[in-house]
Amino acid sequence: MPARLIHVAAFAVALCVAAACPGGAERVSTSSDAMNDQSPSFADGPTQATALELSITTPARGATLKGDPALTVKGSVIGPATAVTLNGAPVSVASDGSFNHAVQAVYGMNVLILEATDDKGEAQKLVQSFYYSTRWLQTDPQKPSTAMLDSAVRGWLGASVFESGGARIDIATVIERVLQSIDIASLIPSSQRINNVVGCDHADITISNVSFSPGQVALTTSASGLGVKVRFANLKANVKAKLSGKWFNPACLVKVSGKVKASAVEVTTTLDTKVSGGKLTATAKGTAAKVKDFDIDISGIWGFLTNWLVNRFEDDLARDLESMVKSEIDKQVGPALASGIDGLAFNEVLEIQPLVGNQATSVTLASTLGELKFEAAGARYALDGTAVAQPVVTHPSLGSLGYACGGAFGFTDKSKYPMQLAIGDDLLNQLLYSLHRGGLLKIKLDKEEAGKLLATIGNLPVTDLQGELDALLPPVINTCQSGGPLLQIGDLRAKLAFKLIGQPAEIIVHLAVEAPLTLRADGARIKLSISKPSLLEIESKDITAGGSKVFKAVQLLLEATLVPQLIKLLEDRSISVPIPELDLQQMDASLPAGTKVRLKVSKIVHRDGYTVAQGSVE
Template identity: 25%
Template sequence: MLEAAMQSRMFLSLLWVVLLSLGGACAVTVEAGLDPEITDASGDSGSATADGGDTSIEVACIEGNAASACNDNNPCTQDSCENEQCVNIPTTAVCDDGNECTENDACADGACVGSSLNCDDGEFCTVDKCEQGSGCIHVSKDGVECDDGDVCTTAGICQIGSCAGVTPISCHDLNDCTIDSCDPAKGCKNKLIVSQACRPNIVVDYPPRAAGVIWEDLSVPTLTVTGTVKSGAGPITEFTLNGAEVSVADDGSFSTEITPNVGGNTLEFDAEDSMKSARKRVQSFHWSPGFIDPKVEEVALPCAGQVADGVCITAYLDSGSLWGPAEQKCVALGGHLAVIHSEAQNDAVKAQRESVCGEKSAWIGMNDNVKEGNYVWADGSEIDFTYWAENEPNDWEGDEDVIGMYASGFWNDFNGDVVLKCHVCTSPTTEKQYTGHADPGMGIFIGPELLDDGDHGLPANDLATVFEVVLGEFDIAKLIPNPAAKDVSASGGTYDIYLKNVQTAKPTVALSLIDGGWTIMAKIKNVKAGIEALKTQGSFFLPGKITGTLKIKTITILADVLFAVTPDHELDAWVEKTDVSIDGVSVDINGILGPLIENMLGGSVGSMMEDMEKQIGDELGNALAPMLVDALGSLALGFDFELPSVNPEAAPVQMKVATDFSWVDFKTDGDLLALRSIAVPDDVVVTHESKGAPARSGCGLVEQKLAILKEAPMEIVMNDDTVNLIFYSAWRGGFLEFD
């Protein structure tokens, strides 16, 4: 062992000698078992002994060998050789002190120093420490109670180094209308389920939705509204009706009184429950002492005869009638003298006539009473079928204006004086029966100025001008009997006198108001007609025919026409009194014997004029009354129209408005015609049960009246009930419907 040591020392000594020989001033003493240390600059060398004493080998510190000559084996110093002397300067370098329980090791004052390692893991459920060889260790405090920071649990236990919740809290609120959960940060959450069952449900027992409620006791102006309001989400906390608070019983029922308006009323309910879930319900009802329910029904009518092409055809046999009275009989039965539009109908008329009247001719409904050659049917319909006998109509002797049917089924024009014992009527097999009118629903006022303003220039702006135009188109000759006189004595013989080619100036008409109707004064001036006197008896020497000219200066016709309404709500008119006067008559007979015959006819002409006056009065009465009924009857208007639906994608509602007469009141200050009115849809879409439209006029408390001001020449008024009927029927027709 000693020998080996000695050999090592000798080697080192030799190494330093070699180094020193290379130059340098520093010497390093290397002692056995020690690191070299810096010597002073004298160059004194140490010695090494073999006996275990101080033994050193000095190694010189020279430039270039500082790393080996001056290394003090301290990581916290910077080693260098300066002026042949080693320098070891402390540093602040990062180092490793070799201790696992320190961190952030750094040099300080020439030594490596570290701060204690922080082993805290922030977990309540661990014990934290550091051990050499292992570093930080965390020992679980299993079984120790802890707080897991979760509001959704009631307690925690340390398990495997962490706090685990053991008992979760219950968030169930016993409400089936909530979804229950727990938020670890916020706690229990109870989310409302959005559904019909989980919000307030308002049920109105009375009045029903869209109901018509009759105000039965007018001394009690209130109505009790009842129903229930409940919510699956919780108790009802707020409930109002039209903004007023309503009490709700424990079972959810409610009952409250309101003061409704006559007419339409709206109920607006608002409810809120304990979960702040809300619901609104809005419904309406009508309230009135009375209601009008407009309806139309197609009703089959009885037919005593036979049906052809949807028309009832019936023949009647009696003691005999002129054409006019026969037409009145048919009208009284709901029809007219036979109106024929097809061969099938003509065959049925013929069959009925044969069955009831045998071979007798029968009156049918065609005539040209108003204007010669202008044939019309009695009901005003278009002539689209005829079945004339050969060479008919021929207007024999200029006075055949009414039509009848021969036994053969062919037609012939007859004189208006002809009496036939058979007549055939046609009438509808069905009719629309309307019920639920507003009565009166409309009113028409005709003042004196509209009746006759004295100015009859065209265009017409009063009724007198209209009748003047109509009378101008009337064949005046039809008012004059033909023959105009019979068995007139002249020169010992007798003659029947006929008037031919009657010509007149344009007639004038004046109308004036009387109680119950009108007075009509018509003047026909400058009448000129050819005279044809045919001998019926007398000497052979007397001429068989005498011709000449009749001139009349003025025919004045005064007639009082009265008006009323029939039980069937149709306008009726009749001539109460007629006064006809003929003035300025002159006769001019042709030929040499003219003056003589004129003398002989003198007395007979006066008698002839009296007969003409009576005949004109009778004929005018027959023609004038129907003419006026047709004119004023048209004021009972009826029309179809369409009303656009509220839903832009729906088809318009097809509507019908119809009126007829309720009553008339003709006075000297003006005439009032009151109409019943009704409105119905073509198709009923809404089948909801309803009492109808409320009787609105007068707020439903007083009899309905027409508000006529009588300030204008003509006034047309419509009562509230008519407007209500239109909108009610529009609703029935789907006016407010959405898919």
């Protein structure tokens, strides 16, 4: 029996189906007709079928394509057609009914609408979809590491994340707590004998009561790495010297005492960071120490003692302190920083409950640190990530949709928003692809579950509904459109059997859905918000008799129940990515649990294949 096709759009918004991404050729658009009758009458008799049979063989229904976007659509119109169009453009049909028509594929979902009018003036339509991109990404659930996406998530940590300058615990606080354990007094010998001093046998020098303020840390960021300055202020000590020998020399019987002090001892170094195998290492380089404002206060002091004290404090102490600070940084500070930064990576299993039934779809969301680069205003990092699931659905596919609309990503407004998180379209689409392959959109409706859906619609004389839904193509997020991000689902197939006013009917439906979307911060996660569909293309093939009554019933059933439920399924249970947090307790176990540096989201924008959450430090 010839296919009966209905072309419906719930909100009358145009879909461009024959153009390049922004900057390419001008789009050829087709507008959908608004459905005005929301409460149709079901008393109509069967509609006379047209004498036309329409088909599109290339591209195949549910195809995923790459390469040259200039495509030739092949198909046929069998029967006495007087006018044929594809996406509104006239089509020349050969004597055998075949046709070839050139179109320009766009990134993401492409909807082909073939329309024909027979010699009696009756119109018929065929609607089917395909996806196009120059990049497709493969996943292997057995080897998640092979499906890792470079820079799937990017982050920006402004200088204030490392040092706030206030009471908030930050990275500088953690480093300071480690370096405050350094004991300068341990580097200064309490006593030492110097032989052959000014005509005497020796001098015994004692240094006691060494005191200093705990080390204070200041951090700076630069292209060289993370700069660390440790300042030990108010160094003080008591000094005594006793000369011995040469009994005939009165000078050898002298005892002297006094004090030495310095305003501060400062040590500077740079943490050199490297990422390898998903792990960060941080080591000190260019370490230098300096004793500032050194002063000796000993009445009648002799030159030898002055020289010895200057050498002991300004040279030996500085050198020993350099070595100690570098050692502590390499042993404790570097690993602590690495632990905190490595902790930005997320690894979890998402258990997504289905629309009906109890069989959850499991998706592994994993990431590792891929990059950490410092610059004057802060540091940027990248996480390589993936989302994989065991395949249940095996529709032919080139993989998950890869972003292919140009533009090199970079963070902006760094001073205004000291913390930023950018989630790549590639990761979001891989997550959707894995949910699709994992069977989330393969839904079997028994009479009980279908009855619950029907109960949400009033005055629809449909009973004994059952069937199955299966998405031939995965949902995709498309941010290449100038009007904002879109959720697109091409060729969602529904096979339904039911009774309409007591009469049995069977129908196969293919839908193409497009809806505006936004991503929002929800606690510690970024989640998806989907608006009402701006485009809903429906193709229905009547398997049994029923005519317009069947079409109107299915139309209302899909628009009022199944499509909103599927969108709610994706919105509430599917798209959710954790916001990475810098767990300071991983850097210092003595800190209270939950001591973290978090992003407080103020604004979310979409740019160059990323959804960017911008905000302050929480």
